[in-house]
Amino acid sequence: MTTVSASPELAEPALLGWLSTMGLDVDYVRAKGITLYRVDGDGTERAVTDLVGGYGSLILGHNHPELVAEAHRLLDADTPVHAQFSRHPYANAVANRLNAILRRELGTAEAFLAIFANTGAEAIEAGVKHAELDRVLRMRAELEAVDAGIAAARTAIDVGARVNPAVLLRLDIDAAAGPVAGFEAVAERVRAYNSEVVARPPLLFALEGSFHGKLMGSVQLTFNEGYRTPFSALGVQSRFLPLNDREALTAATLDAQVALLDVVVRGGLVELAERAAPVVTAVLVEPVQGEGGIRPVSSGYAAGLREACTTLGAPLIVDEIQSGMGRTGAFLASSLSGLRGDYYTLAKSLGGGLAKTSVLLVRESRYRPDFEFLHSSTFAKDGYSCGIALKVLDLLEADDGRVYRVAAERGRRVKEMLSAVRAEFPDVIEEVRGTGLMLGMQFTAQERSSSAVLRENAPLLGYLLAGYLLREHDLRVFPTASNVTTLRFEPSVQITDAEITRLQAGLRAVCALLRAGDGDRLAQL
Ligand code: PMP
Numbered sequence: 001m002t003t004v005s006a007s008p009e010l011a012e013p014a015l016l017g018w019l020s021t022m023g024l025d026v027d028y029v030r031a032k033g034i035t036l037y038r039v040d041g042d043g044t045e046r047a048v049t050d051l052v053g054g055y056g057s058l059i060l061g062h063n064h065p066e067l068v069a070e071a072h073r074l075l076d077a078d079t080p081v082h083a084q085f086s087r088h089p090y091a092n093a094v095a096n097r098l099n100a101i102l103r104r105e106l107g108t109a110e111a112f113l114a115i116f117a118n119t120g121a122e123a124i125e126a127g128v129k130h131a132e133l134d135r136v137l138r139m140r141a142e143l144e145a146v147d148a149g150i151a152a153a154r155t156a157i158d159v160g161a162r163v164n165p166a167v168l169l170r171l172d173i174d175a176a177a178g179p180v181a182g183f184e185a186v187a188e189r190v191r192a193y194n195s196e197v198v199a200r201p202p203l204l205f206a207l208e209g210s211f212h213g214k215l216m217g218s219v220q221l222t223f224n225e226g227y228r229t230p231f232s233a234l235g236v237q238s239r240f241l242p243l244n245d246r247e248a249l250t251a252a253t254l255d256a257q258v259a260l261l262d263v264v265v266r267g268g269l270v271e272l273a274e275r276a277a278p279v280v281t282a283v284l285v286e287p288v289q290g291e292g293g294i295r296p297v298s299s300g301y302a303a304g305l306r307e308a309c310t311t312l313g314a315p316l317i318v319d320e321i322q323s324g325m326g327r328t329g330a331f332l333a334s335s336l337s338g339l340r341g342d343y344y345t346l347a348k349s350l351g352g353g354l355a356k357t358s359v360l361l362v363r364e365s366r367y368r369p370d371f372e373f374l375h376s377s378t379f380a381k382d383g384y385s386c387g388i389a390l391k392v393l394d395l396l397e398a399d400d401g402r403v404y405r406v407a408a409e410r411g412r413r414v415k416e417m418l419s420a421v422r423a424e425f426p427d428v429i430e431e432v433r434g435t436g437l438m439l440g441m442q443f444t445a446q447e448r449s450s451s452a453v454l455r456e457n458a459p460l461l462g463y464l465l466a467g468y469l470l471r472e473h474d475l476r477v478f479p480t481a482s483n484v485t486t487l488r489f490e491p492s493v494q495i496t497d498a499e500i501t502r503l504q505a506g507l508r509a510v511c512a513l514l515r516a517g518d519g520d521r522l523a524q525l
Pocket residue numbers: 055119120121122124211212213214286290291319320321322323347348
């Protein structure tokens with residue numbers, strides 16, 4: 001069966017056209033485990049090994065039988081799917097299950113409150129919105145404290161306190177105006193200064209190479225300029241810091257510190273003081289950058305991020321949308337590097353490949369209950385997605401976390417193979433990176449290749465290689481979205497030794513052609 005028809009192409013035809021130039025416009029008609037089935041011109045089905053794994057959404061593979069059975073069960077039982085503004089015990093069950101896992105992996109007794117959403121980008125935006133609400137409320141509390149300081153100082157002035165002449169001098173206020181007028185001028189200047197601080201747009205820190213989504217807000221947190229800059233005028237202000245560079249992080253943290261002015265009375269004198277202004281909404285990090293080229297955060301940098309967030313008073317949002325759900329051998333990749341966040345985002349494999357669902361988890365001590373009344377989506381927290389997510393968590397946690405162990409073991413095996421290929425072709429492979437089933441192989445840039453085809457396709461190298469591997473080896477691979485010289489390997493846990501060997505053969509063939517500068521063969525010219 002094929003779904004290609006004679007109808008005009010109206011669903012993103014430009015993208016399809018581009019895929020066809022790369023030989024990637026295949027029609028998949030069936031999927032099971034790690035295999036996708038395509039239909040050839042003569043109508044025969046052809047199996048393709050899927051190393052892309054739904055861009056991270058398929059840690060348990062396509063159409064996992066127990067998830068499919070659960071989907072049937074939920075639908076056959078007339079489970080309420082959309083019952084907004086009701087009790088939602090299924091969502092609570094998912095939240096509790098996630099909490100038990102986080103408690104174990106993070107070694108914390110603190111609860112995490114769950115806000116459900118539909119996609120990865122949406123969970124990120126919910127996180128940023130929550131952080132901004134928190135920032136605004138904290139700023140408000142700081143201003144109230146300043147007001148309380150001004151009121152207390154006014155009372156003190158009434159009973160004989162004086163403004164320190166140095167303060168009048170600093171604020172350019174005429175000392176001859178008298179104590180009351182002088183004090184009121186100070187209060188006015190302090191308020192005006194603080195208003196300017198409050199009016200500044202908030203700042204968000206993310207890392208170079210980051211990918212946090214492509215919606216209006218989240219795309220401004222995604223480093224790739226091609227995705228981000230056409231929409232810059234619509235979005236938040238992000239500051240991108242170089243990954244794993246602690247010095248740059250320290251410098252940026254210092255640079256971002258802003259003070260509000262406050263008024264205190266000391267020894268009968270009204271003095272100026274400072275209060276830290278919460279100007280940074282949040283700091284975002286992927287424990288292993290996915291679309292940036294499979295780049296892990298070092299343990300040292302993880303500690304630095306924690307420190308920076310404490311200094312800035314900003315929450316650390318750990319984006320586990322791609323790295324989480326067992327992919328790296330633990331439920332949270334961040335639990336392995338010691339990275340500790342205030343918020344966590346999960347999506348992709350949470351829906352088991354059958355549901356679209358995501359969740360934002362917020363540490364209880366930083367949680368703002370008001371957020372629940374401000375943020376919602378028609379589709380979030382629905383009965384079907386929660387039922388599937390619960391089953392996904394059951395499967396991950398079964399047999400004392402067997403899936404995590406398998407992901408770690410299979411990942412080691414794939415990485416050994418990738419490293420062996422690199423050892424054989426160090427001239428065309430720059431690096432092999434990642435852990436568990438989140439691996440990347442970076443090829444050398446081909447901008448100066450002797451082959452005109454390779455030179456022309458150099459900016460899209462990974463897609464050229466993907467087309468070749470699909471056509472000649474029945475292997476589905478793709479580059480990471482923002483680093484197209486890096487091929488990603490994010491297969492499901494079902495990957496067998498035989499499939500790893502086939503992948504090895506495909507990659508060796510690619511490397512031999514790159515070494516020979518045979519772009520024509522890679523591009524099938
Ligand atoms: N964060 C990360 C780390 C991701 O990898 C992605 C998707 N590649 C997203 C956010 C966005 O997820 P979605 O495509 O579901 O919006």
